[in-house]
Amino acid sequence: MARVVLVTGVSRYLGGRMARILTDDPAIERVIGVDVVAPTGDIGGADFVRADIRNPIIGKVLATAEVDTVVHMGVIATPRQAGGRTPMKEINVIGTMQLLAACQKAASVTKLVVKSSTSVYGAGPGDPALFTEDMEPRHPPTGGWAKDSVEVESYVRGLARRRPDLTVSTLRFANFLGPTANTPMAQYFSLPVIPTVWGYDARLQFVHEDDGLEVIRRATVEAHPGIYNVAGEGVLSLSQAIRRAGRVEVPIWSPLVGVAGRWVRRGGFADFSPEQIRLLTHGRAVDITRLTTRFGFTPRFTTEQAFDDFVHARRLNNVLSPDLVSGAETVAGRILSGWSA
Amino acid sequence: MVGVSDAQILQMPGAEDSQTGEVAVPGDGPSWSDQVGLALEFLRHRALGEYRVDAFGFDPELNDSVLMAALRPLYRHWFRVEVRGIEHIPAEGGALVVGNHAGTIGLDTAMVQLAILDEHPAHRHLRTLGGEFLFSLPFVGMLARKAGATLACTPDAERLLRAGELVAVWPEGYKGTGKRFSERYRLQRFGRGGFVSAALSTGVPIVPCSVVGSEEIYPMIGNARLLARLFGLPYFPITPTFPWLGPLGVVPLPSKWVIEFGEPIDTAAFGSAAADDPMLVFEITDQVRETIQHNLYRMLVRRRGLFR
Incomplete structure (x- = not known):
């Protein structure tokens, strides 16, 4: 069905890999990758068009290449990737508006696949344990990437209303983790000591990068209209994840977390935005029943397996390694058994 | 035991x-x-981190080995909890336990949870439902989740009941725990009956639970509204010992507790569509409330004393 596919956000890791996966598909004639900056990695046989999706040039690309499927992966998660919050918001929101306006005009376009995020559900103490796609957020996101994602989704809904003939798939992904993807969560768990919010233990979900890309691929070559949550099954609590990564947790008193977050961010260690802090305080998990039944895909990696794969591939387990803990267990066992003898 | x-x-x-x-x-x-x-x-x-946490944040290993073990001395030696009617809790499958809520900080939820874990032949885990305020609190909210609690909302209640879990709710909420000592054992309004529609739509029985003894642990003689507003609390309790005695004031009085589970009220016969019938929901809500209140009065009449 998909013949000519346009992929936005192709210069970043996931977008580049997606372009490679799609060019390997013999049924797809042509893949066009679009981004603001030139790709640093391999984008396979995709044609690269350096275009700012914020300006109307994207419309010309759609028309001249007769694009039938648009895969929108151009929403940026952290200000650092865009060079500040203002350009980030422009790329995310204005860029999406331009792209969708072009899609609406281009008669050749029949399908739109949007990589969104479960961050649209917000995070707070009044959240249900698992969000389904129909639930409204109880604590709507107030800023950053999460709010951008909410706005992107609302523009996508607008387009779907105006072009009912389009097949629109909105994919809400949990945080990506895996051997290579350099996501904000990957940076966070790579810190040697990990700041957390004192007195809270968030429930987290991850989607393995291979599973995430497979869902986007299927949405591109098959037809799956609607909104789908995408996450590995199960949850990890934050403290448990830190222990599995062999890291040391440093709880920070909640009134000081904002200051500490700015400090970590300014130092360039990891993204610790207010939205990220809310997620790491209250946690968030989603129901993937619609993905497994209607979409027909069960992620190969559970949340736990995705996390473990990330830990092993990055060789993170070096601060408090399982060997060290087992060794300590053996020594303590000998000493304590000796007491009773 | x-x-x-x-x-x-x-x-x-x-x-x-x-x-x-x-x-x-x-x-x-x-x-x-x-x-x-x-x-x-x-x-x-x-x-x-080699343990499992379920989607609600329940950590069975920590709950059984640490949290419940820490509460057990309080249960056995301080409140000397006596349990009646444990046979009314089904050995498997979903059921909704509905109880009276009292005692300023709601220790009754933990005691009912421990009663079912220890005294029931199947040693079932009770999954409790709590208000949003509970989960906004540091430490308390976190430990509640690890002990199997989740937010009192329809999606969570129905998800647990459909999975065949034993769920408990205290529909009086903060109105129950924050009432004056002079109003002890008088049930407050039972919310909006959301728990009844959850039971109806999943077809699980409702087990009324009456607790005597919980009201006397922190007799609340006053409520410092200004302080409550200052700290963002639903109420700020004044008891004969708190806040006058400082840390000593948080020691609960050693009242003798009796937890009684009543006859289950069947909801499966109504069919799941009955959850959308507000009249029926109100009727069952009232029936459950009356049952708990009636049992409380009967238990109070037979009570020998507050502390024995």
Whole structure:
């Protein structure tokens, strides 16, 4: 069905890999990758068009290449990737508006696949344990990437209303983790000591990068209209994840977390935005029943397996390694058994 | 009642590969070195994150080995909890326990949870439903989730009940825990009956639960509204000992507790569509409330004294 596919956000890791996966598909004639900056990695046989999706040039690309499927992966998660919050918001929101306006005009376009995020559900103490796609957020996101994602989704809904003939798939992904993807969560768990919010233990979900890309691929070559949550099954609590990564947790008193977050961010260690802090305080998990039944895909990696794969591939387990803990267990066992003898 | 804490620790997975200490003496309970091995095994699980947490944040290993074990002395020796009608709790499948809520900080939820874990033949885990305020609190909210609590909302209640879990709710909420001592054992309004529609739509029985003794642990004689507003609390309790005696004021009075589970109220006969019939929901809500209130009065009449 998909013949000519346009992929936005192709210069970043996931977008580049997606372009490679799609060019390997013999049924797809042509893949066009679009981004603001030139790709640093391999984008396979995709044609690269350096275009700012914020300006109307994207419309010309759609028309001249007769694009039938648009895969929108151009929403940026952290200000650092865009060079500040203002350009980030422009790329995310204005860029999406331009792209969708072009899609609406281009008669050749029949399908739109949007990589969104479960961050649209917000995070707070009044959240249900698992969000389904129909639930409204109880604590709507107030800023950053999460709010951008909410706005992107609302523009996508607008387009779907105006072009009912389009097949629109909105994919809400949990945080990506895996051997290579350099996501904000990957940076966070790579810190040697990990700041957390004192007195809270968030429930987290991850989607393995291979599973995430497979869902986007299927949405591109098959037809799956609607909104789908995408996450590995199960949850990890934050403290448990830190222990599995062999890291040391440093709880920070909640009134000081904002200051500490700015400090970590300014130092360039990891993204610790207010939205990220809310997620790491209250946690968030989603129901993937619609993905497994209607979409027909069960992620190969559970949340736990995705996390473990990330830990092993990055060789993170070096601060408090399982060997060290087992060794300590053996020594303590000998000493304590000796007491009773 | 045997030492459930020991029993739970023995059930922990991976115990067979423990290599610490000598061979156990047969027939003489776990030896010292075995116990050391199991305890270290537990610590290793915790240190390496090798345990499971469910979607609600329930951590069964931590709950059984640490949280419930910590509450057990309070349950056995301080409140000397007596449990009646435990046979009304089904051995398997979903059921909704509905109780009276009292005692300023709501220790009754933990005591009912422990009563079912220890006294029920199937040692079932009770999944409690709490208000949003509970989960906004540091430490308390976190521990509540680890002990199996989740937000009192329709999606969570129905998800747990459909999964065949034993769920408990205290529909009076903060109106129950924050009422004056002069109003003790008088049930407050039962919310909007959301718990009844959850039971109806999943077809599980409702088990009324009446608790006597919980009202006397912190007799609330006043409410410092200004302080409550200042700290963002639903109420700020004044008791004969709190805040006058400082940290000593948080020691609960050792009242004698009785937890009684009543006859289950069947909801499956109405069909799941009945959840959308507000009239029926109100009727069942009233029926449950009346049952609990009636049982409370009957138990109070037979009570020998506050502390024995």
